[in-house]
Amino acid sequence: MKLSDCRALITGASGGIGQALVERLVAEGARLLLVGRQLQPLQALAQRFPGQVEVLQADIAERSGREAVVTAAQRFGGLNCLINGAGVNRFSLLEQHDEQAIAELIGLNVTATLQLTHRLLPLLRQQGRALVINLGSTFGSIGYPGFAAYCASKFALRGFSEALRRELADTQVKVLYFAPRATRTTMNAANVVAMNDELNVAMDDPQSVAGQLVAAIKREQDESYLGWPEKLFVRINSLLPRVVDQALRKQLPIIQRFARSKH
Numbered sequence: 001m002k003l004s005d006c007r008a009l010i011t012g013a014s015g016g017i018g019q020a021l022v023e024r025l026v027a028e029g030a031r032l033l034l035v036g037r038q039l040q041p042l043q044a045l046a047q048r049f050p051g052q053v054e055v056l057q058a059d060i061a062e063r064s065g066r067e068a069v070v071t072a073a074q075r076f077g078g079l080n081c082l083i084n085g086a087g088v089n090r091f092s093l094l095e096q097h098d099e100q101a102i103a104e105l106i107g108l109n110v111t112a113t114l115q116l117t118h119r120l121l122p123l124l125r126q127q128g129r130a131l132v133i134n135l136g137s138t139f140g141s142i143g144y145p146g147f148a149a150y151c152a153s154k155f156a157l158r159g160f161s162e163a164l165r166r167e168l169a170d171t172q173v174k175v176l177y178f179a180p181r182a183t184r185t186t187m188n189a190a191n192v193v194a195m196n197d198e199l200n201v202a203m204d205d206p207q208s209v210a211g212q213l214v215a216a217i218k219r220e221q222d223e224s225y226l227g228w229p230e231k232l233f234v235r236i237n238s239l240l241p242r243v244v245d246q247a248l249r250k251q252l253p254i255i256q257r258f259a260r261s262k263h
Helices: 016-027 039-048 063-075 099-125 148-167 190-198 206-219 230-239 241-259
Strands: 007-011 031-036 053-057 081-084 130-135 173-179 223-225
Touching: 007 016, 007 099, 016 031, 016 039, 016 206, 031 039, 031 063, 039 053, 053 063, 063 099, 081 099, 099 130, 099 148, 099 173, 130 148, 130 206, 148 173, 173 206, 190 241, 206 223, 223 230, 230 241
Parallel strands: 007 031, 007 081, 031 053, 081 130, 130 173, 173 223
Antiparallel strands: none
């Protein structure tokens, strides 16, 4: 996609990757409609980029919020790009999870994302060419201890992306799945960062991730996985999962220690 022609709606724009993505897309001439529950960080972006960025405070997990998004998209003049970036993460052993927290995680990462895409597809199909970009994760391909609910949500998002891509294969709407590895954002609690440091797990800078996402949008690349050796582990896990089982079994005591720690 030529980014100077891009009219994109972005959820999760106030997060670390989201803000970096907004900066890069605006620099390429895109017009953006940013949606989120917290208005202040969105307004800060709109003030930085007047004329190119509009904002809407809405909770996409609520029907009224999704209806507000559709109305705003229509006023925006239509969309040719939907970037589903909203999401939450929880790091703890499953038995430590609160039931409501699990429901909220799945509700935002999966249910609301599917429902919003469903509502916006008619607008996207009105365009000559359009993209749906779903922000996944390496944990959408590798089940990792301490992230059972989050992995479940990202596995679901990857499956959704694959199925919808095939469903829309005879249309002008293309579906992309973009999977970063660990990234240094506020989504990761202090104990996650400390665990990654002890395990020598690399964490990418949000600006780097945003740059690679912009490149994937330009190329309209179906699937993108970031980082080495994470790309290799994704492939190995799909072909030889027992090898990954054994590697993670060795890390399990460290993961359990950090998952049980205060954060």
